[in-house]
Amino acid sequence: MKNLEIKVENVTRLEGHGSIRVKVKDGQVVESAFDIIESPRFFEVMLQGRKYSDSAPMTSRICGICAVSHTTVSLEATEDAFGIVPTEQTMLLRKLIFHGEMIQSHVLHVYFLVAPDLLGVGSVIPLASTHLDVVRMALRLKKLGNDICAVVGGRHVHPISMAVNGFTKVPAKAELSALRERMVAARADLAATVELLKTLPLPDFTRETEYLSLKGDKEYPFIEGDLVSSDGYTFKRQDYLDHIKETVVPTCTAKHVKAKRPSYMVGALARFNNNHELLHPAAKAVAKALGLTAPCHNPFFISVAQLVETVHCNEDGIAIIDQLLARDIKMEPNTVVTKAGRGVGVVEAPRGILFHDYTYDADGYMQKANCIIPTGQNIANIDHDMNGLIPVLLNADKGEEEISKTLQILVRAYDPCISCAVHAIEVEFVK
Amino acid sequence: MKPKVAVFALTSCEGCSLQILNLEDHLLDLLGQVELVNFREAMDEKREDYDIAFIDGCATTPHDVEELKKIRAQAKVLIAMGACAVQGGLYAMRNFHDHAKTVETVYGKDMAAHFSHSLPVRPLSHYVKVDHNLYGCPMDKFEFVEVVRSLLLGKAPNIPDYPLCNECRAAENICVFDRGMTCFGPITRAGCGAICPANGKGCEACRGLVSKPFIDSHKKIMKQHGLSVEDLLAQFREYNGYWEETHEKSGN
Numbered sequence: 001m002k003n004l005e006i007k008v009e010n011v012t013r014l015e016g017h018g019s020i021r022v023k024v025k026d027g028q029v030v031e032s033a034f035d036i037i038e039s040p041r042f043f044e045v046m047l048q049g050r051k052y053s054d055s056a057p058m059t060s061r062i063c064g065i066c067a068v069s070h071t072t073v074s075l076e077a078t079e080d081a082f083g084i085v086p087t088e089q090t091m092l093l094r095k096l097i098f099h100g101e102m103i104q105s106h107v108l109h110v111y112f113l114v115a116p117d118l119l120g121v122g123s124v125i126p127l128a129s130t131h132l133d134v135v136r137m138a139l140r141l142k143k144l145g146n147d148i149c150a151v152v153g154g155r156h157v158h159p160i161s162m163a164v165n166g167f168t169k170v171p172a173k174a175e176l177s178a179l180r181e182r183m184v185a186a187r188a189d190l191a192a193t194v195e196l197l198k199t200l201p202l203p204d205f206t207r208e209t210e211y212l213s214l215k216g217d218k219e220y221p222f223i224e225g226d227l228v229s230s231d232g233y234t235f236k237r238q239d240y241l242d243h244i245k246e247t248v249v250p251t252c253t254a255k256h257v258k259a260k261r262p263s264y265m266v267g268a269l270a271r272f273n274n275n276h277e278l279l280h281p282a283a284k285a286v287a288k289a290l291g292l293t294a295p296c297h298n299p300f301f302i303s304v305a306q307l308v309e310t311v312h313c314n315e316d317g318i319a320i321i322d323q324l325l326a327r328d329i330k331m332e333p334n335t336v337v338t339k340a341g342r343g344v345g346v347v348e349a350p351r352g353i354l355f356h357d358y359t360y361d362a363d364g365y366m367q368k369a370n371c372i373i374p375t376g377q378n379i380a381n382i383d384h385d386m387n388g389l390i391p392v393l394l395n396a397d398k399g400e401e402e403i404s405k406t407l408q409i410l411v412r413a414y415d416p417c418i419s420c421a422v423h424a425i426e427v428e429f430v431k
Numbered sequence: 432m433k434p435k436v437a438v439f440a441l442t443s444c445e446g447c448s449l450q451i452l453n454l455e456d457h458l459l460d461l462l463g464q465v466e467l468v469n470f471r472e473a474m475d476e477k478r479e480d481y482d483i484a485f486i487d488g489c490a491t492t493p494h495d496v497e498e499l500k501k502i503r504a505q506a507k508v509l510i511a512m513g514a515c516a517v518q519g520g521l522y523a524m525r526n527f528h529d530h531a532k533t534v535e536t537v538y539g540k541d542m543a544a545h546f547s548h549s550l551p552v553r554p555l556s557h558y559v560k561v562d563h564n565l566y567g568c569p570m571d572k573f574e575f576v577e578v579v580r581s582l583l584l585g586k587a588p589n590i591p592d593y594p595l596c597n598e599c600r601a602a603e604n605i606c607v608f609d610r611g612m613t614c615f616g617p618i619t620r621a622g623c624g625a626i627c628p629a630n631g632k633g634c635e636a637c638r639g640l641v642s643k644p645f646i647d648s649h650k651k652i653m654k655q656h657g658l659s660v661e662d663l664l665a666q667f668r669e670y671n672g673y674w675e676e677t678h679e680k681s682g683n
Contacts, residue, residue, distance in 0.1 A: 010471060010477075012471050012472075012473075012474060012475045012477070013471075013472070013473060013474065013475070014471075014472070017440075017471075040534075040537065040538075040549060041442060041491070041522050041525070042525050042528075042533050042534070042536075042537050042549075044536060044537050045525060045528050045532075045533040045536050045537060046521075046522070046524040046525050046528070048528070050665075051665070054666075054669065057635070057669070058521065058669065061444050061446070061520075061521045061568065062444060063444050063445070063446070064443075064444040064445050064446020064447070064448070064449045064450075064569060065445065065446075065449055067444075067446065108452065112452065112473060113473075116474075116475075122474055122475030122476050123470075123473055123474030123475060123476065124473065124474075125462060125467060125473075125474060128459060128462065135459070136459075139455040139456075139458060139459075140455070142452075142453075142455055143453075143455035143456070146453055146455070154626065154627075154629070154630035155626060155630075156450070156453050156572075157446040157449055157450055157453065157569040158446060158568065158569055160626065160627055160630040160631075160632055161630040161631055161632070167631075168630060168631025168632050169629075169630045169631040248538050248539055248541075248542040255538075
């Protein structure tokens with residue numbers, strides 16, 4: 001039987017440093033792991049003793065790609081600790097900027113990180129000569145997502161105006177109207193993206209696992225609601241520690257996270273599986289056109305779910321702008337009265353559920369902080385997927401190079417955000 | 432021949448690397464002027480024959496330091512991208528905590544030994560010669576274009592070395608101090624267009640100090656507005672902990 005050893009150091013087209021390590025002996029997978037090797041940054045410690053108003057700008061710097069997610073969840077945790085309920089206008093603006101980040105992040109992943117695999121090239125750069133229209137379209141969509149973030153939050157990377165209990169600046173109606181026009185125009189680009197994705201073959205592999213996400217009530221959830229598992233249980237956000245557990249693995253600077261089973265999945269596919277009924281009709285139509293039906297157990301379909309969500313966020317973003325335009329957008333007082341206690345924030349970052357858990361003293365200085373990152377939650381699931389996928393590839397007589405390549409595509413499908421998880425990727429085959 | 436460019440990330444949030452990809456309107460033009468040979472976040476190719484290296488992040492492990500020195504040995508021009516690379520940035524805040532305790536807090540007592548390899552957070556210039564700095568958290572993407580353009584033309588990039596107040600006044604913002612908030616505008620390097628004051632917040636000095644900061648007069652402004660130096664220092668540490676460390680030692 002076959003022996004095989006694969007090691008891929010610094011897997012490319014990922015946000016951060018990670019490696020893949022695989023060992024097959026006599027045809028049996030004895031080791032398959034995705035290790036994160038990013039340098040740890042110890043945010044939980046840096047936050048200690050800092051004033052509440054620093055929590056969001058500091059944790060935004062966990063990740064340049066999902067800075068809006070970290071900012072939003074941080075504000076939620078602080079507001080929960082102080083018993084603050086943000087206004088309707090604040091919630092609308094937060095939902096809008098969140099959609100902007102989701103579009104930016106999903107478009108970056110689908111076009112810049114995944115599409116090169118499916119088109120058989122090493123990056124988006126050669127596509128500029130072979131598929132210039134596609135590249136231009138990708139850049140237009142990404143810019144739209146970024147500009148939504150800039151109009152609402154003041155900047156593309158690391159928002160400025162998002163604050164505890166409100167905003168330090170609100171967008172002008174004219175800026176929102178201009179965005180709305182571009183979002184309407186983006187429908188054509190998104191439709192073209194759907195046609196493109198139809199032509200690209202996704203690896204056929206399924207492995208059922210547990211899917212964990214926020215639970216929508218009336219809306220497809222990104223920043224509100226309790227949690228729900230595909231295994232049929234729900235729990236309140238403040239009770240998350242009763243249901244998931246962080247563990248430290250010596251080879252990996254990102255903590256692994258488990259619920260009831262050995263692994264679970266978070267992110268676009270988990271959200272789709274748990275909340276697909278709440279998607280905008282246009283997004284549902286895209287899912288149908290691309291053959292995505294709930295429950296879907298093929299991790300390579302994460303990219304499809306991301307495109308479905310991109311369409312949803314664009315449509316829901318238009319609806320939010322319409323609501324904002326129909327009312328007075330005004331500067332509201334963002335008064336904060338501190339009090340001692342613990343607060344929990346939970347949002348759906350582009351890559352999945354993100355928890356921030358803070359304890360403040362009476363003057364609003366941080367005593368204890370913990371952040372649980374989507375990629376940390378997905379790592380164990382990636383390991384289990386690799387473990388399931390390798391025998392399939394071996395049985396199909398695939399060689400070392402192709403196995404290594406497919407495993408990298410798998411890891412990339414999860415869109416792991418390694419900067420986030422450490423608070424990285426290499427493939428290692430061991431013969 | 433087009434210059435060969437590489438983009439590397441050490442310990443960072445990769446937000447500055449992302450700023451390059453966020454240059455949507457200029458990206459294709461830029462790629463026409465240079466040959467991108469190594470950029471892990473965006474491409475598979477990893478060539479080592481680059482002329483110009485952009486580095487995102489700071490060196491916080493022996494591995495980072497080794498990689499940094501290797502890059503310096505190859506690159507004709509080395510550019511630090513963003514506050515982490517230029518002045519240590521936000522992560523330098525951890526230098527003010529006992530490191531062994533820090534590792535234990537995050538990874539637990541039993542596992543701490545596996546993660547104790549971290550070094551104090553240092554900017555790139557602590558280890559190697561840096562040719563140009565791109566300031567800010569994140570770096571300003573148009574300043575990045577300015578640096579690339581200057582390198583292509585063989586001239587020095589035009590990076591401001593005057594305080595942010597100049598830019599902020601020109602933008603006709605209401606003074607942040609008059610709005611009752613703390614601001615580092617009087618001593619911070621301009622170049623961001625006073626983006627934080629324009630969005631209702633004080634400057635947090637993410638671009639670091641101008642080369643000759645009038646710190647005493649800044650303290651006076653703080654006092655006039657009833658703000659304490661302690662408040663100021665805590666805030667200043669957010670992006671300039673390394674400066675604080677090195678200036679404490681030299682008594683400045």
